[in-house]
Amino acid sequence: MSQENVETIQRAYEGYSRGDLDALVADFAPDCDYVAAGTVPGRSGIYRGTEGYKKFVAWLDEEFSDSEAELHSLVDAGDRVVVGATLRGRGRQSGIPVTFKFWQVWTFSNGQIVHGQGFADKAEALAAAGSPE
Numbered sequence: 001m002s003q004e005n006v007e008t009i010q011r012a013y014e015g016y017s018r019g020d021l022d023a024l025v026a027d028f029a030p031d032c033d034y035v036a037a038g039t040v041p042g043r044s045g046i047y048r049g050t051e052g053y054k055k056f057v058a059w060l061d062e063e064f065s066d067s068e069a070e071l072h073s074l075v076d077a078g079d080r081v082v083v084g085a086t087l088r089g090r091g092r093q094s095g096i097p098v099t100f101k102f103w104q105v106w107t108f109s110n111g112q113i114v115h116g117q118g119f120a121d122k123a124e125a126l127a128a129a130g131s132p133e
Contacts, residue, residue, distance in 0.1 A: 025050040029112040037118030064089030077131040
């Protein structure tokens with residue numbers, strides 16, 4: 001099951017990269033939640049449900065043009081997947097290129113994403129997932 005979870009995360013990121021927010025959340029449980037770490041300035045708090053997460057992500061496209069997320073690490077941790085990624089874009093008002101590196105832990109239940117949480121560094125994310133890697 002855990003390889004399927006990794007593939008689900010890859011599909012979600014592909015959806016984001018295409019600008020398809022419905023594809024991004026296609027495998028989220030309706031009552032999922034996401035805890036933003038504040039790694040992206042001004043974005044912290046809890047986002048509830050698929051619409052809440054889509055609102056969180058849509059803000060990125062409002063602030064940054066040509067935003068894209070690149071996966072650089074996927075760690076299979078059983079019912080969790082630890083993600084290391086980089087978000088790149090260009091400030092819509094400033095035109096300045098921006099890069100944010102971040103970590104996430106996604107928790108699965110019955111094949112759906114039920115919880116996500118952002119982290120500023122790999123060690124915190126791995127500890128939260130209970131993964132020794």
